[in-house]
Amino acid sequence: MEGASYERETLKKFSLLLTILLLWPLPAFSQAAPLFVRIGLVEHAGRVSFGCSVPARVLDSRGKEVCRVAPLECWQIEDKRGKATLFDPKKKLFTAAFPLTLKPVISSQGIPLIFLAGKWYRGEGEFRPGLLVINRLPIDEYLYGVVPSEMPASWPIESLKAQAIAARTYAIANLGLFARQGFDLRPTIDNQVYGGAQNERIPSNQAVDSTRGEVVTYNGRVIRAYYHSCAGGYTESSETVWGKAIPYLQAVPDFDQEAPRYLWQKTFSKEALSSLLGMGSVREILPLQRGYSGRISHLKVVGSTEKTMTGEQFRKATGLFSTLFNVQSDLNAFTFSGRGFGHGLGLSQWGAKALGEKGYLYPQILRHYYPTASLDRLAAPGS
Structure with a gap:
């Protein structure tokens, strides 16, 4: 308080x-509800x-x-x-x-x-x-x-x-x-x-x-327009992140090389990582499946017990910036070297910045990050 x-x-x-x-x-727009x-x-x-x-x-x-x-x-x-x-x-x-x-x-x-x-x-x-x-x-x-x-x-x-x-x-x-x-x-x-x-x-x-009233739609319905800070060179598909294919959430090239988290590295002691994951002493982390961008969709954590997790579950448990990483270990620690910040779905904010600087207009930016979707206007502007 x-x-x-x-x-x-x-x-x-x-x-x-x-x-x-x-x-x-005050903007002079029509007085729609x-x-x-x-x-x-x-x-x-x-x-x-x-x-x-x-x-x-x-x-x-x-x-x-x-x-x-x-x-x-x-x-x-x-x-x-x-x-x-x-x-x-x-x-x-x-x-x-x-x-x-x-x-x-x-x-x-x-x-x-x-x-x-x-x-x-x-x-x-x-x-x-x-x-x-x-x-x-x-x-x-x-x-x-x-x-x-x-x-x-x-x-x-x-x-x-x-x-x-x-x-x-x-x-x-x-x-x-x-x-x-x-x-x-x-x-x-x-x-x-x-x-x-x-x-x-x-x-x-x-x-x-x-842009009052403008929204992104797919088959006439407003989409769940996910976005993130930066993709690390490539966005990811919803199938990799969630296990469900959504047509407008596909992996596309990104242009976010200037982003502070385009490249990152993070090291955990084995004790700290074991505590974050809530399991016995972790010995090994094995990526099982990667998506188009290289993001990990599933991995196995091996210790006194074994646990299979999705990449997003692991990211949220550890606080890593993304699931686009490689991991190395020594006797005492795990070091994660990765790219990007966020889940990697939809619009990349740093990529949108780069496209804006190159002269792209907002419909082109949105079309790039939400392929197959459309830009429409609400019947009654949400103002």
Whole structure:
């Protein structure tokens, strides 16, 4: 839990971003019904700070007002035996039943922002038993916080556009992924990194706006547009990674030689590796099958017991950057020499950068990394 004094200081320091966003012109798009997404920001929190850049109201599930929040006030909320307890800056207490919604009062004075657990966001806040904190907002406003978190805004605009469309497509395809918990996606590498309003940058916002409503489809359906940092020279097919052939996730050449993780090496002591894998003293690691790019689809770990694993299972257990590696051992350690960062499926971000620098347009970039797929526009833009 972050202290209230820290939260108040963060509120003050954020005035510059507020000024920038207030000056940011609202895009002149048609008023089609927006597509919303719920992001599970914090799960099972003890106490969370919240606030708003403009006047706001906290509403219960029936739309009844619980309290009002003045601009830039730092409030606290916690779950006390299943009931919401809220504290204003003067420690005045309010109680209500979950769920609750933090709703900015709409005005013509620029873009309202909400403050949740140390960061600023567009849209609304939701509080559910737990304490679960959710950010609900239109999907393209969500992308404003995703694109610069996933790809530097200084990269070529066509690369940013390709990233925006891949991120939009991924989000739409995964709506309801965590429906049982009450939200759609997490703001981490488990899904897509989402940094909120304070991560926004003008070039990446422009990439989102200029591709509004565009998604990648296959046979008329939005695809699961996976992407990763760099492929190490070649992406991989879904059949190698998951054991299931998906036509638009094929192995294709990559152009990511400038990536920091294009080449990498990592060494583990035998004791450390045995601990990570949860088995007795590891003596040998034997690749059993490789995919088109050279990524390991299955391997055998030999020690006091034997274990056969998929390459992805091994990567996640050990924290290796990819499954595209060779391994050498001596008496005390295993050394992994590899290429690439991530699962290797779909769009390579560093490869997209290189293609953008060479003058390729975003439809060409997407067509390269998602062969057999199509670039389409949603009937009702997700804005």
